[in-house]
Structures are given as C-alpha cells and as structure tokens.
Amino acid sequence: MTTTGRKTHSFHQSQSPPFLKELTEADTHASLSSYIDLLLDAICVVDKAGKFVYVSGGGERIFGYTSEEMIGKCMIDLVLPEDRDITLQTARNIMSGKHEPHFENRYVRKDGKIVHIMWSARWSDSDQLRIAVARDITKRKRIEARQAALFAISEAAHAAEDLPTLFERLHQIIENLLPAASFSIALYDDIKKDVCFPYHADNQVSPSIIDSTAHCVEVIRTGKTLLLLPKDINELRGLADTSSSWLGVPLKSQRGTIGAMAVLSHPDNPHYSDEDRELLQFVSTQAAAAIERKQLLDHLQHMALYDQLTDLPNRALFGDRIQSALNRARRDGLRLSVLYLDLNKFKFINDNYGHPVGDLLLKQVAQRLEACVRASDTVARFGGDEFVILLENIDSPANTAAVVNKIHQALSQPFVLGNHYIGILPSIGVAQFPDDGDDETQLLRHADQAMYRTKKSTS
Template sequence: MRRASLLSTETVNRSRVLDTLVNNLEGMAYRCLNDAHWTMVFVSRGCEALSGYAPTQLLGNHTASWEQITHPEDRDRVRDIIEQAIGSGQRFSAQYRITTLSGQIKHVLERGVGVLDEQGALVVEGFIEDITERQATLDALQHAELRYRHIFEHASEGVFQTTRDGYYLAANPALAQIYGYDSADALMADLSDIDRRLYVKPGRREVFHRLMQAQGQVLNFESEVYRCDGTSIWISENAHVVLGPQGEFICYEGTVQDISERRHYQEQLERQANHDLLTGLPNRVLLGDRIEQGIARATRLGYYLALVFIDLDNFKFINDSLGHAAGDELLKEVAARLSGCLRSPDTVARLGGDEFVLVINDHYRTYSVISLLERVLKEIARPIMLSGREFHVGASLGVAMYPSDGDDAQILLKHADVAMYAAKNRGRNNFQFFTRELNRVADERLHLEAAMRAALESQSFTVHYQPKVDHRRRIVGVEALARWTHPELGAVAPDRFIPVAEETGLILPLTRIILRQAFAAARRWNQQRAKPLCMAVNLSPQLFLSDDIVAQVAGLLREADLPASQVELEITESVFMGDSERAVAVLSDFKALGVTLAMDDFGTGYSSLSYLRRFPLDTIKIDRSLVTGIEHEEEVAMIARAAISLGKSLRKTVVAEGVENQAQFDFLRYQGCDEFQGYLLSRPVSEDDFGRLLEQTGGTILPAASPVA
C-alpha cells in the first residue's frame, strides 16, 4: 500500500511537471484531428499569446478552427505539406501566416508528426511558434541587401551578416572562398552553428559576444577556424552591431581576412625564441613561464607541483666515442620518450647538453609522482640503437615539490638540481627528493609495493564482508572489502595499499583474489537461502583498461558456480573520465553477462547526473559524506533528500553508506532509501563472523541484536 501511494504521488508529480513545462512554452503545443478543419483536441495555454484565442475557443472549433485561422493564401500549401509527411510517416515543418483574433497577420513555424492516439485513430501533434519578428528582420535585411549587393559581391575581403545566436544571414563569395566553399549559398547552408563548427578553440564566439556588448564592435579579432575540408586557417575579423530604427538589434556585420601566412611567420619566430632547435622541446625561456603557470595552478587547486631535474648518465661517453651526430640522435630519442611519459598539462624542457626538466602538474598524492618517476627511469633505460649498436643510458633524477621545497621557479630549479646530484651520489639511475620526509615516503612506498607483490604470491589478502539491509533491517546483500595484515607492517589500511595497487598495475591480480574469495563465499551462503544475497564488489577504474575484464569476471563466476544475477559490481564515476565509449562498451558487456551495476560514492563528483542518464546503471550508492550529520544539519539533509529523490525518479535502487545511528537510518528510510549499510548495522567482518551473524539474527539485524555491530 505504501509503495502504491509513493508511485501515485510520483505519477502526479511527473504530470504536474509536464503540465507546467508544456504550458510555459513560448508557442502552442497541440493535438488535432486529421480532418478538414484541423479540429483541436488539445492546445497549450500559449495559444492565446500566439493567436489571441483562448484554449476553450479553439478546442472543438468552438469559436474558430485552425483551418480558418490559417491565411487563405497558405491553406492549400500547408495541407499538402502535412498530408505528404503523414502519408510517408515523416515529421513535417511548415512556415505560413495566420490571422489572429484581433486581425493581426503573424508568421508562424509549425513542426509536427502524425501519431495514433489512445484509441488508435490518426491525429496530428506538434508545436507552433511565432516567427513574425524573425521574418521582419529577414525582410528588412533583404531590402537593404538590394542597395549594396554589387559592392558586397565583389569585395576582396570576406563580408558577413549573422544573427546573435550564430546563423549566417548573408555572406559574400570572398568569404566562401576563404572558408573553402564553392559559393556563399553553400557556406550559409552548411555552416549553421558558428560557435561549434567554425572556431577551433571553444568559447571564441562567447568572447566575440562580450566584446560586442562592451564596445559595440570588435577590431582585429584573431581566431583559428576550420575550413570546409577540415583544415584550419587563421582569420582576423572586424565587426559591429547593426541596429534598427528604434535601436533594436538587427544583426552582426563585418569583414574577414585570411592572416594564416602572417600568423605562421609569427609562430616560427616565437618557436625559435622559446624552443630548443634540436629536440623541439621548450627551452629555458619557456620553461620559466611553464613553472610559474604550474605554481599558479597548484596554488589555485591545492595540488602538488613537481619539478624534476634530469641528467643523463654516460652521455659524455657516447657523445665522445660516436660523435656529436650520434649524441644528437640520443638526445632526440630521450626527448621523445620523456614526452611520451607525460600528460598534456605537463611539460618536458631541455636546458642544454644532456639536462632536461619535467614540470609535473595536478598530483595530490606523492605516490602518483613516484609512479611517474619510475616509468621515466624505465623509458630512459630501454636500449637505444646508435650507429648500428645497442646502448643503455640511465639517468639521475632530482625532485623538488611545490610548495614544500620552494615558492618560485628559481628556488625549485635549484633544489631539484641539488636532489639530482644526490641521486648521482647514490649510484645513478635513480631519483631523489629534495626533502628527507619525501624520500622516506618514497622508500616506504617502494617497500610497500614489494610487500604487496609477495602478499599476492602467497595469497595473504583476505576479504571482510559488510551487510546491506532493507528498510526492515533484513539482510539483502553484502559488500566484499579487501583486507591485508602484514607480518611486519601489521594491518595495512585499504587507503594505503589500494592506490599503490592501482598505480603499479597490481590491482588486477588483487581484484581476482577478492572476486574469487567473495564469489565462493556467496555460493556457500546462498545454497541454503530461499532468497539469495547479492554480493557487491568494487571494480577499480584501472581495470577498464584491461581488454578481458568481462571475460575474467565471467570465468570466476563459472569457477564458483555462482549465478551472475547474485553479483553487483560497484564503480566510481572516474571510470567515465577517460574513454567513455570504452566504458559504455564494458558496462554493456557486464549487463549482458547478467550482473547488476552500481555507481559508488554518488554525490562526490561533478558529473554524476549525466552518467545516471547515459550509462546502464541499476543502483546508486549515496556517499557517506551525504549521510554524516544528516540528522542535525539541514543542508546535508536537503542534499540527501534530493539525491534520493533523483535516484527514485530514475528508477534506480538507492543505497545509503555510512549509516552510523538510528536517527540517520530513520531519516533515510522515510525518504525512500531502499538499502542501508554502516556501523549501526555491522562493521566489516570475516567470512566466519558473517556466517554467524546470519545464523544469530535470522537474516534481520535488530537495533540491539548484532553481536558484531
């Protein structure tokens, strides 16, 4: 009964939202009969502003039919357009005139389609909007065009007129030639969205608008644009606003020049001034600017900036024995390898000789910087063929971190240089941090990685289980969580070993161990249960880079003889940050396998809403940050309510994490949350303890019943 009530309320709410949306559109939404009068059976309230007639006057042709309202000279043409579209099962679009109740002639644009109504009868549904003002603008422009057509057609510069929202109203042959079109008509027909299709750099049209608003004109506005064939050129625009007699906006009008040759010459001069001639990398001049940019970005975002000073080992020997030509080839190869190790926000520069500098941005963990440095050393150490012989070149790396090791480029470079010499003194082909503490962290991380590899070989990782309950506290599922106790390090927290596993590629063998144990446990528990528990396991975003992750999960399911329907895979939105198309394909393959999919940590990212719409997810897990304080902080409660409501509206199962007290449980239950997980119910426990929990509670965790809570 309660669920039926909730569904009824949800239906009413959706109907109210739809009604509000339709009746607030500027124009008239309608449904009419396919008869001689276009008899209206539904019109939105926008009909009155459009035609002067109230809805009651149009429905059933009470006062006038839409056939009568349509201008007599346009009726036959409009009917032909609509009937041809309906006959071929296509949508239609027709522009014509209507006569309003007051006798005013208006130009309208109607778009619609023939559909079958609830009784199976053919009706027409669509939307009609007023385009009188737009038509008047076009008429005014056409009148002005007659006066200036000769000059317009024969100008040597590109000349244009555009609307504010990016549509061409006029273009001359010179502009078509600049943009690579055969004619001005071809340009205007194809290039219908200047903002998205013309400018190479996003946001240039918005800059154009801002300048127009501030000054009424733009002068020498230089931009890189696409030509018709996909190549790009540089242009310079001069433009101004054209106003009507009453000061109303008519269009933008201006001229365009192709400045690609001049721009190319300028870029050559700038490149020679800022780049190393041998490797093409930024030189010392540009490096200083990149470091200052990195410092500003790190300050703004709260991330680390790492400056890495690199000196090649054994370069002098190769340069002296094989000659400068071979030495140059070596430097170019090292430059290419270093560039391949970095992301687009990072910089690799050459200071001169065999000295390079890396500017590494946007790292919030020292571990990730260390992983990158290890990759750099491996890349440099790969064999290099010079003069038909194979050589091995190492490197000594010194690292300085902003803000701990300096607050400007000069100090950071100096400290990175000091650290580089420390690396040379330590035996070369290694890296050293400027600070002792970071060196300690680096050593600890390397030790942790080695310990993890040994633990994976000896199967030392275990799994603990945390139950998920429904609103009646009945256990309906369980989440598998990796645990590791080392003989010397003791209990190592997941937030320490999981990042290392992700950065080193150990996450795949670790996940296989966790899945194998979790699937086997689920099989044992569910053999005796009428309604099986769903086993939830986290999948790291790194696993989506593996070509056979779906096949591996399928193989482990077969090995455990566990139905895929009893498994839920939890992912975070960072899965979609890289190759979203691949993510969709992998998720679709998982759905085809039969598992359910959950988004973990919902509410902590900036784009979760779009993912809920685009990707095949069954469940959302409300992050604990939206639960903590929910019972006494109204803002937290409001956000949680909205998140739950959104999930329910999208027909997702909503799970709350981090439920620690009865007040939180009651609040979330009242808001319609489906499942709950947290210390109020049970901490993560071993497989044996979880089995005892099922036996002792009978599958229902009462407020004081759990011996392990």
C-alpha cells in the first residue's frame, strides 16, 4: 500500500499470517492487496485534502468507478449534494480524533444511481490519512423504506379525514422514497368512464415538460408501469434539453386498475431507475387499497348525510349544520333564518306524468334553490317535495324576504322535463332566530306552520 507509506507497510506485516512474513515487503503488499480486493466492503484512504489515495477492489462494486478512476478524486464530489454538509462535519470530527464506526451517507455512483453507505472510519495522525471501510447498505435501506412506507400508508388510510388529506399524505410518503419535482394521482371514474386528477403538486418543473395527463391515461388503460427516461421525453417533445424522467404506476385493487400515481424527477437529480420502478410498484398496491378504502368510507358517509336523489344535505346533516349555526349566532349575537318549502300540486305531477318526471323535477328544483343562496347557506331535502333552507348571518328580516322573493322568481320559470314543460309554485314558511325560536325544533315547527298557512291561503 505504497500511498500510505512505510508505516502502513509495517503495520500490515505485523498483522500478516506467518507464511506472509517470509515474503519480501513488496510481495507482502501485493498478497495483502489481492486478499483485500476480495472483500465485499471497500477500504478507502483519504488524505488531509479530502482526496482518495487508495481504494480497494470493493470500491468498484460499490461506487461503480475503478480504483484508478477514484484515486485523486475529491471524496465530497461523489457524495449526494443533500448529504455533503453532514459528511464534511463528520470528516472534521474524525480528523480531530473521534472514531466514527456507524456513519451513514449517500453517494452517487458512476452510473448515476444513489448508493447508501455505512462507514467505519478513523484518522491516522502519524500518516495524516483518514482510513475507512465502506459497506453498501442500499438493499437494507430499500427494505426499511418499503416497510416504513407501508406502515405510513396504512396509518394514513385510517387517520386521514378525507381523500384530499389522504392524497397529500401519500405525496409526503412517496417523496421520502423518490424525491420528485411533481407528483400526481389520477383516478378512473367507473360511472363517467373518465379519468380525473384529484391531486397534483408541482414543485419546480413546469408541467409543459411532459403531458402527464396523457401518460397517466395510458398507464390506467394498459395497467402497466411506464418509465420515461430523459431521452424518451426529449423524443416526445422534439427537443434535447430535458434531464428529467417520468415514472407512472397503476393503482390496482381487487376490482382492477382504479387509477395511476406518477412522479417527475428533479432535473439535477439522477433519473429514475428500474429499482425506483420496483419500489413505487411495491407501495402502489398499498396506496390503491388506502384510496379505495377511503373512497368507500366517504361514499358510505355521503349516503348517510346526503339525499340520494338530489345530492342535497338530508335531515341528519341539516341538524348538524343548524346546531353549529345556532351556536355561532348565540355567541356572536347574529340572526339566522329557516325557510320551509314544499311544491304545490306535486302529487298531481307525480300521478299524471309518472315518478321519473317527478324525480327530474325535484332535481331541477334543488339546483335552482342552491343558485338562490350563498355558498355558506344550506339547502336540504327532508323527503318528498319538502325542502328546508338555512340562511346564516342575516342582518334583517328584509334580507330573508329578498331570498324568498328570489326563490319564487326562480321556480316560476317552466321546467323542461323530457318532452314536458311543467310549471310549479312553492309554498314557503319562514322562521327567524331569535324572534321565532331558540332551538332547531322551535324554528322548524314555526317555519312548517307558516308554510302550511301560506299553502292554505293560495289553494
């Protein structure tokens, strides 16, 4: 080991087996080097300036460079940029006399792949050299990352309040595995027979670099993973300036492919590899199960709280909304109004035109009612042709009267129901808080009675 000087040679001789001691110093060095090169780990020697002066044969297996290529290179230039600060600090610690037996960092191999290294290093003050043993722990790190990701996804599936929250958490989990300039989730809608993108996050790279939508559709259609390397993207765009890669994997469940998950690499990071593809495929199954579970729970919750015909809040959800509104009104000294509405002669329309036409009428009435109020108000269907509207933060009864007038005008326009043009008028009863009641029951009763008085006066 000529780069380490005579003292290094003497050290080797003193530790050599008896038969090696009979050899000359040069022969001993050659023999030891041939044995050292058999090690799966790499022995690296770095001088005070941070340059490699010796790398055993294991270095080529770990770093991708031959020993000759690494000699003279600055150690820090091969370290992943994100790990350079901690690596330099650790090197200073070692040179000050501290032994570092389990230091971990990441290097960029000659082929661009990232390798995780565990180091055992010490400083030789007499030789002014840093001697270290490098062990490739990439496979172990990948296994640990997979296990951690699976656990995190499972936890997110149970903890996330809704799908948007779950998508955001999946993004965080995947980005810990594969740093990405953009991340997308595409889902296939069985009813609409279409692909939607409920989640997309773009950090640095312009979406114009690649048509992620079209490629996600392809992944969903084929059910196969798609990896586009920089040369593939450049060919698609007819350019030669892209260094990013794109990776999309199908989200598969027991009922088939429900969507796709896609990442775009940072231009200054190594492009995605086959190992990255396998990793994303591995966690995609768990991600698909989490999404499907959340979709089912959201669907069941929606069915429990919304009217299936009009998709308006039902009586249960209205009860929750009005309780919250009453609490705010009492606390802040605000007013609110409750409108109770039904449709005059709706039974006649059902009996004469049929229930399908009656259902279409109810759907269109719901749409027009929602258009008459603010986004903060609530339009609910209690059943049949009965609708209830909650108007929050009403300044005066005049504001409520204006909404009532707006509803009359909206519903007075004919409804086009297939081949039928149908006109229908509502009966509306109003209750004001706090004038007509202090709780939900009192306000609903007062509005219901007022509605029947109105209906009776117009019949």
